Amino acid sequence: MERREVLKLSAAAGAAGALTLGRVSFAEAAPAAGPTGGGSAEQTRTVTGHLPVGAPDFVYLPVDIPHGVREIAVAYRYDKPTVPEGTAGNACDIGIFDERGTELGDAGFRGWSGGARTEFFLRADDATPGYLPGPVNAGTWHIALGPYTVAPQGLDYEVTVTLRHGAPGTTPTPVHPPERARGRGRAWYRGDNHLHSVYSDGKRTPAQIAALARAAGLDFITTTEHNTTAAHRAWEGLWGDDLLILTGEEVTTRNGHVVAMGTDPEVFIDWRYRARDNAFGRYARAIRRAGGLVIPAHPHATCVGCNWKFGLNDADAVEVWNGPYGPDDEITLAEWDNTLVAHARGGGAWLPAVGHSDAHRDPDVVGLPQTVVLADDLSRRALQDGIRAGRVWIAESSGVDLALTVSGERGEHTGIGERLAVPGTSAVTARLTVSGVPGCTASFVTDQGRRHTAPLPPSGAGTITWRTTPDNAAYLRAEIRHPSSTTDLPGPMAALTNPIFLGRR
Template sequence: MDRANLRHLGVVASLGMAFAVLPAESASASPSGTAPQAGPGANEEVRVITGRFEPGAPDWGYVPVDIPAGVREIAVRYSYDRPATPPGVPGNALDIGMFDNDGDELGNAAGFRGWSGGARDNFTISRSAATPGYIPGPITPGRWNVILGPYTVAPQGLEWRVEVTLRYGEPGPAFVPHYSPTRISGRGPGWYRGDLHVHSVYSDGKRTPAEVAAAARARQLDFFVSTEHNTQSAHAVWGDYAGPDLLIVTGEEVTTRNGHLVAAGLTPGQWIDWRYRAQDGQLPRFLREIHRSDGVAIAAHPYATCGACDWKFGYEGVDAVEIWNGPWTADDEQAVTLWDGMLREHVQGKGIRRWRPAVGSSDAHREPQIVGLPQTVVEANELSRRAILDGVAEGRSYIAESAEVKLEMSAHNGLFHAGIGERLLALPQSLVGVTVTVAGAPGTTVRLVTDRGEAYTFPVASADPATFTWTTFARDAAYVRAEVRRPNAEAVALSNPIFLGLVHPAQ
């Protein structure tokens, strides 16, 4: 038996997994209570498969399900045991998803039929509809696979049970997706506010798409990116909720066991695989898939404290770093320190060749989490998917806690002028003025930070807006960026840098 078949039977002993697939139990239930039947002539057929994961199991196990002709709907329900564990020892947690008979090889988007992680214990798929997180479409005969992901396994092991119900009959009408437009007409050059990382019921969020869109409008956002965990299923419904006041960009949160990646601006319906770790060397392949669609890859919450959430892949090939995720916390401060260090290495020619802009997003899943806290404010020549993502990738943006907060920053030397994310061409001995204007943030302090550290502070009293200018020589600051903070050091706004001086050879 070849390794692929061994993998599907779950008996890869070298991976430390005991994954016994028992003979299927077939039964059928009918409203009249008649004797059970099996096969295409029956109304339903139920198959039950059980198994076990041991501690140290591989990330993914596959449960094969042979689908005969005539099935109009597949319904899957699963459960697993949750034994008590000592304090500090994780208990059992098991994710679930589905691949169809087109295959489940790494990166095979054609075979992917959905993912719900641990957000729900059942799902259905048919030609006409599917549970949020799953992809409607034909139920084709052949070998499908339920994918199980043991997120954590207790010392006692993890016993699981999967119940697959096959419902026979004529298929319903084909599902018709309604994708959101990629451009809002009549919106020219300006600064546009958006949330690059938002969830709904199409993964583990609790808000419906309508509620997410309403929350975005209430926060005065111009755009947001749909980023469901490991599934593109929500893409097909956002056309119902976009409008002339709101651009909805399709994306995905690629949720690996070594950190999360926001893929913003995917082609509607596009899916990015997540079944790899940093040591597997697969991330560059999927970054190329994102970039082929003109999407932007953002390393999400690099120091998040949830299990497997912190970023371990490095930053080569990544377009931006999410340094502020949700309400300001200590891991955001740590991310700012990381990012500033990356900027210093860049201007010194020691780090990755291209600098990585900073972004902020809410990562909102449910009430009371606030959509648009924080929000990334992007300079773009129009309100379109392409223009917004270009602004993000080029660093022409700042992060603010709300629509009330506005931050402007520019640098000038009498000959040239540069804004956030740009370079001011200046000789080392040139005198440079950096002007900052802050609105909507009384009682805060503006800090100007360069590659040499904090260079200048300016208190924002009751004046609104407040403007000040700081002068320096280009030789004394390779870049300058602004932070607006409360007395307790909580961030209110953070800018991307303005680079000063002639272009560095490393750039």
């Protein structure tokens, strides 16, 4: 039993930094397996320590791994003292890096379970979900503790490391989902690009998620576990002509989360930085190099570390609707709408809006909401092209359908994500056709705000039109809402569209 006491932190190991503890050493030679040579000998070390308030984001425990180790197993626990109301208690994440190192972006990453597990193992032929199977090579490994929040009393921790010796075993060749499904040619495809399974902090298996996606009428999904790529190899046999499965990651930093949608399988995107480190641009580029989209998730969620503080300059789209529609989504929607105004006055490219369920467990609904994309086919590249172009609307379920177009006086017409380039004084007509939304109200929203609202028929299916000019509306988009249950907020969203821009540039 060893005790590690952290009483003072240097400036270099401040809140956004890291602290490395003293080494845990094991005998260089593997111990004898037993009197007959059978069985699998093991060695165990336990370390305890204390982290005070102000501990760095990451605390690394080096472990010297000798030759001949077949499996490493780690268990940990920490105290959870009573704290005053309104004060954060103790929460500590865990993961591991192998002998290749812990530097940002290094190849040493071998797994992360955050706070979802109290123990894990890994070896060549298998690993706990969230961790990557592979050889346990000799060298210095690092167990990574992430004290997410620390109580005023500090955080007492205990880490137990067990090494099991024996033949190393063989790592299976991973099988990853294909990048294309049969599809319907150029069409609107429904997807959910923010989902969690047992490979991070979710409670559902990949098989359960795939079944729920099909039941929700989805054409594609993206696996986005927190800070790990371990699930990329877990979907074998679950895709098909009717369901495209993309690989990705929810990069979960201390200053916000970002969905890396459709990255190449097994490409790990690091998360160990804050906004003040000025590092996010580097990792946004890494997501794009890996073939993914950069999508800030739930930017105004209220959980610790969930607020997005990196700005939107490096984003490809923004998640304006996360799970059941709520006040934080309303704030994000208003913030996003402001960026449309900036684009309309010549402020550069505009940022498309998307919506995802962020489903973890029952009763979370896969496909609430869902991103509906106009794509040339059901493939990773075509879907990403559609999202980048803003050919997207968002719905609470596959039971909702809509079409939004704007036409000019001479027959010109265009759709979601596009521009109707007509003179500023020309009259244009917006037409919204919608179904599957009984009891709802439809609105046209412009750079001046909500300009036209009309109730839909009791059947939930109908068409509303509105006439305007580009001088009067730089863009317009549609919202379909349920009745409000409070006088303070508009009703929950049933569907919304990206904008159609009006006028010549």
